[in-house]
Amino acid sequence: MDEDLLAVDHCIDCGKCYDVCHIAKVTDNKYTPRSKIMLLQKLIDGDELEQEEINDVYLSTRCGACDDVCPMNIPITDIIQREREILAKQEKEPARTTQICRNIFEAGSPGRKDASVRNSWVTDELEFEDSSDVAYMAGCWIAFAHQNIARSTIRILNAGGITPRTIPDETCCGLFLIDNGHLEEAKEHAKKYVEYIESLGIKRVIASCPGCYTVLKEEYPKLFREPNFEVIYSLSLFDQLIDEGKLTPKKLNKTVSVRDACAIMEMSDIPRKILSSMGVEVREIFDRKRACCGGPAGVKPNFPEISSKVAMLAIEHLKDTPDGTVSYCPFCYHHLENVCHEKNEEIDMQDISQLLLESIL
Ligand code: SF4
Ligand code: SF4
DSSP: OOHHHHHHHTOOOOOHHHHHOHHHHHTTTSSOHHHHHTTHHHHHTTOOOOHHHHHHHHSOOOOOHHHHHOTTOOOHHHHHHHHHHHHHHTTOSOHHHHHHHHIIIIISSTTOOOGGGTTTTOOTTSOOOTTOSEEEEOOHHHHHTOHHHHHHHHHHHHHTTOOOEEOTTOOOOOHHHHHTTOHHHHHHHHHHHHHHHHHTTOOEEEEOSHHHHHIIIIIHHHHSOOOSSEEEEHHHHHHHHHHTTSOOOOOOOEEEEEEOOGGGGGGTHHHHHHHHHTTEEEOOSSTTSOOOOSOGGGHHHHOHHHHHHHHHHHHHHHTTOTTOEEEOOHHHHHHHHHHHHHHTOOOOEEEHHHHHHHHHO
16 A cells, blocks of 8 residues: 555544644634645545645645644655645646746746846855855845845854855755655756756855755755755854854843744754853743744745734734844745734844844954
């Protein structure tokens, strides 16, 4: 029997996945992780899904909260990816998903942005060394929407004695392709990008975006092969520079809440350690559990209202922290900020790199 079907068969309908899924929460359990995986049999049998069932498959950010709690260890997010792969082949995926995949594959970014302005965040006060074998990858959300994160990251690296280079033809990491089961395109994309970075003689890539970091580090080896360069998460490097005494943060004496990044929850001690080195106390709001913003993997473009409702769950909690919220995921930052504008809400949020820069200046 098919391994995934066997796993689905083990579901005991305990409801634990409903309780952690923010999409289930805002839709009164109309769309649950269990309801998604139960569609696999039909898809494998080649049966056509109803539109509501297709919506169910695409109403997931693939945050992984359900995987964390399933007592039967059902690989829920992998099954959702597989279902999307089948639907894409049947040409039944949402039109916006098809378009975004095409934008990434053909033009290098989800929003088909002008690639010639991708590195326009580079300014004169930042130090780069074109011959360096250490490169910085900003990623789409930082390069096109939140360039200050790239600038503060480079200023911190420079202060810590690191002078990286940019990647002239940087491109999207391809996370959206992976999340939506476009695995053949994702493979080709990974191959091209890995070979391009290697052709520049780059030995280490520093990524600030948790999505880019996990895709380069964990997905490319599965899709293509282990790259001949190391992939480093910018916060791990900041932490190391602080430990080595190359960065000496001043005490800021603040209390903040933290927006954790679903993609790297296992690394969530690192931002807290950096904050502690700045004398910043963390008020834990989400109990160190995944609290998805509701935007990724196509939920925001395909189901904007549901996506905003999920974001509002987070925003309501974040409004009351005395000195604001610290984020380390540019996509989360972008989505929550947009929803605040849309709903006339206000939260005081900044990327951790900006706070760290403030404390070392
Ligand atoms: S947590 Fe696992 S076993 Fe429980 S309902 Fe969800 S999928 Fe089924
Ligand atoms: S991955 Fe997240 S959004 Fe998707 S079904 Fe699981 S808990 Fe819900």
